[in-house]
Amino acid sequence: xxxxxxxxxxxxxxxxxxxxxxxxxxxxxxxxxxxxxxxxxxxxxxxxxxxxxxxxxxxxxxxxxxxxxxxxxxxxxxxxxxxxxxxxxxxxxxxxxxxxxxxxxxxxxxxxxxxxxxxxxxxxxxxxxxxxxxxxxxxxxxxxxxxxxxxxxxxxxxxxxxxxxxxxxxxxxxxxxxxxxxxxxxxxxxxxxxxxxxxxxxxxxxxxxxxxxxxxxxxxxxxxxxxxxxxxxxxxxxxxxxxxxxxxxxxxxxxxxxxxxxxxxxxxxxxxxxxxxxxxxxxxxxxxxxxxxxxxxxxxxxxxxxxxxxxxxxxxxxxxxxxxxxxxxxxxxxxxxxxxxxxxxxxxxxxxxxxxxxxxxxxxxxxxxxxxxxxxxxxxxxxxxxxxxxxxxxxxxxxxxxxxxxxxxxxxxxxxxxxxxxxxxxxxxxxxxxxxxxxxxxxxxxxxxxxxxxxxxxxxxxxxxxxxxxxxxxxxxxxxxxxxxxxxxxxxxxxxxxxxxxxxxxxxxxxxxxxxxxxxxxxxxxxxxxxxxxxxxxxxxxxxxxxxxxxxxxxxxxxxxxxxxxxxxxxxxxxxxxxxxxxxxxxxxxxxxxxxxxxxxxxxxxxxxxxxxxxxxxxxxxxxxxxxxxxxxxxxxxxxxxxxxxxxxxxxxxxxxxxx
Numbered sequence: 107x108x109x110x111x112x113x114x115x116x117x118x119x120x121x122x123x124x125x126x127x128x129x130x131x132x133x134x135x136x137x138x139x140x141x142x143x144x145x146x147x148x149x150x151x152x153x154x155x156x157x158x159x160x161x162x163x164x165x166x167x168x169x170x171x172x173x174x175x176x177x178x179x180x181x182x183x184x185x186x187x188x189x190x191x192x193x194x195x196x197x198x199x200x201x202x203x204x205x206x207x208x209x210x211x212x213x214x215x216x217x218x219x220x221x222x223x224x225x226x227x228x229x230x231x232x233x234x235x236x237x238x239x240x241x242x243x244x245x246x247x248x249x250x251x252x253x254x255x256x257x258x259x260x261x262x263x264x265x266x267x268x269x270x271x272x273x274x275x276x277x278x279x280x281x282x283x284x285x286x287x288x289x290x291x292x293x294x295x296x297x298x299x300x301x302x303x304x305x306x307x308x309x310x311x312x313x314x315x316x317x318x319x320x321x322x323x324x325x326x327x328x329x330x331x332x333x334x335x336x337x338x339x340x341x342x343x344x345x346x347x348x349x350x351x352x353x354x355x356x357x358x359x360x361x362x363x364x365x366x367x368x369x370x371x372x373x374x375x376x377x378x379x380x381x382x383x384x385x386x387x388x389x390x391x392x393x394x395x396x397x398x399x400x401x402x403x404x405x406x407x408x409x410x411x412x413x414x415x416x417x418x419x420x421x422x423x424x425x426x427x428x429x430x431x432x433x434x435x436x437x438x439x440x441x442x443x444x445x446x447x448x449x450x451x452x453x454x455x456x457x458x459x460x461x462x463x464x465x466x467x468x469x470x471x472x473x474x475x476x477x478x479x480x481x482x483x484x485x486x487x488x489x490x491x492x493x494x495x496x497x498x499x500x501x502x503x504x505x506x507x508x509x510x511x512x513x514x515x516x517x518x519x520x521x522x523x524x525x526x527x528x529x530x531x532x533x534x535x536x537x538x539x540x541x542x543x544x545x546x547x548x549x550x551x552x553x554x555x556x557x558x559x560x561x562x563x564x565x566x567x568x569x570x571x572x573x574x575x576x577x578x579x580x581x582x583x584x585x586x587x588x589x590x591x592x593x594x595x596x597x598x599x600x601x602x603x604x605x606x607x608x609x610x611x612x613x614x615x616x617x618x619x620x621x622x623x624x625x626x627x628x629x630x631x632x633x634x635x636x637x638x639x640x641x642x643x644x645x646x647x648x649x650x651x652x653x654x655x656x657x658x659x660x661x662x663x664x665x666x667x668x669x670x671x672x673x674x675x676x677x678x679x680x681x682x683x684x685x686x687x688x689x690x691x692x693x694x695x696x697x698x699x700x701x702x703x704x705x706x707x708x709x710x711x712x713x714x715x716x717x718x719x720x721x722x723x724x725x726x727x728x729x730x731x732x733x734x735x736x737x738x739x740x741x742x743x744x745x746x747x748x749x750x751x752x753x754x755x756x757x758x759x760x761x762x763x764x765x766x
Contacts, residue, residue, distance in 0.1 A: 119274070180226060262392075504564040505730070522576075
């Protein structure tokens with residue numbers, strides 16, 4: 107780990123980031139790129155993101171002009187295409203105070219749209235790191251100071267803030283790890299190290315300056331265009347009269363300044379088939395939405411630049427192994443968010459969702475849990491807790507489909523009293539996979555994270571909701587299934603466990619994933635599925651709770667397996683196939699066999715220099731099989747932040763009553 111005083115003056119940030127996968131991946135690449143010049147390189151490096159709203163409003167040219175005026179040189183340009191999970195991860199420590207309506211507006215602005223990342227080199231002679239200096243020059247989204255960048259750009263509201271910058275060198279490392287994949291990240295770091303923009307970067311910047319000439323993000327014209335779209339749709343018969351009337355009532359309420367539940371408005375517009383410009387809907391939302399919950403704070407706030415002009419205080423190096431650092435705000439959280447119908451679980455509900463006080467504390471701020479709980483509460487109603495206690499969440503990992511373990515898994519469910527009552531297609535990406543295992547993957551090395559990115563994003567898979575017909579009113583279905591699944595460590599599970607039945611070759615290739623408790627089930631549905639998809643799933647489970655959709659699940663698995671070549675995950679066979687590909691020199695092949703048999707191990711970059719997993723002549727899963735034997739698996743001294751619950755925990759606490 108780095109000398110924290112050189113990259114942040116915020117102890118809470120240091121304690122959080124030492125467990126952040128994105129920060130650790132960004133740091134590892136920066137250390138490789140800058141070498142002994144890491145401290146100086148980070149001091150003079152910064153970046154600015156011109157967000158989708160900033161590009162739409164034509165702010166790129168004045169941003170570049172402002173940077174030059176303040177002694178920043180553009181040395182690289184990267185395009186970032188936003189997904190639903192990317193923007194949540196980027197601002198996860200700031201949006202803990204956000205309303206769900208504000209999150210819905212962000213979903214209207216970011217996913218599917220691109221932002222432009224300008225990599226910057228700060229001039230010499232400044233008494234602040236480039237990141238800290240630019241963060242101060244940028245100005246606050248809540249009310250930019252006169253002369254700041256956001257003041258010059260004339261941002262219309264807090265949501266349309268146009269630009270984003272990392273606040274400190276630590277944030278620069280984390281955001282490079284988050285926003286860019288390995289190849290683009292190393293290219294960006296090389297540009298920061300060189301301090302010069304290349305021909306490709308210059309061409310990208312000139313093309314972007316030409317393309318983004320600007321559009322109005324004013325609210326009043328947007329409202330009138332939506333009103334005209336509603337009327338046109340009504341006249342053409344493409345929107346029902348009742349829905350059109352409701353949409354017009356919402357617009358009137360907005361015009362008069364009355365609060366409108368924004369997620370309901372979006373849902374109504376989508377359900378009606380209204381052909382409105384997506385930007386116009388986003389503009390109205392950004393203008394009228396209630397941004398923050400009363401009494402809820404950000405986990406991390408902007409640092410004071412003056413902290414960097416004084417001698418640094420000691421920043422803690424680590425937290426005890428197996429414990430999450432106590433670096434969060436100290437205000438009590440009694441779980442009732444009161445604005446825009448953002449209702450959190452009460453004491454009785456939390457008692458039914460988890461028996462972990464730490465999980466309860468973390469999930470109360472978790473965007474995915476908050477959003478999915480609101481949908482579960484709305485769709486399932488008064489029966490939400492009872493239903494969630496009787497169902498479990500399961501999904502096949504890509505290796506489970508490639509290894510043809512799906513049919514055997516479905517047989518196991520039937521033998522142990524579970525039936526399928528809901529299905530949904532899903533596919534993990536680089537961000538969603540890290541979020542699912544956020545509280546476990548802090549123990550993984552950057553090399554293991556690179557391998558996981560290759561494995562878990564490889565194929566589409568399927569999510570199953572299972573009903574436990576042996577539910578006893580005490581042990582939730584999710585907990586019982588988690589017990590039945592068994593540990594990834596073969597020494598810690600019996601022969602009757604699902605993972606023993608499936609005979610995985612090692613701890614890394616383990617074929618399946620199960621949510622540990624009802625609270626995890628809710629949170630993970632929020633990660634795997636967007637709002638429309640998860641509401642559809644909740645409705646399906648409620649409607650089909652007494653049905654058995656196992657045949658549908660088997661049919662979906664068969665469809666997926668027909669798209670994916672099988673692999674036996676036999677190590678010797680994998681090595682033989684790699685050798686037979688003709689792509690690996692004899693000396694390298696000899697080394698692979700030696701390391702796979704218990705050698706000193708290899709780094710991910712060393713392995714990929716020998717075997718390119720993207721080479722069409724190479725079976726990706728043969729690469730994976732060898733990689734799971736030779737790569738370092740875990741960091742020493744770190745344990746999981748949230749130990750998995752077991753049935754005994756729920757039996758032991760069954761008689762406890764939740765606090766009133």
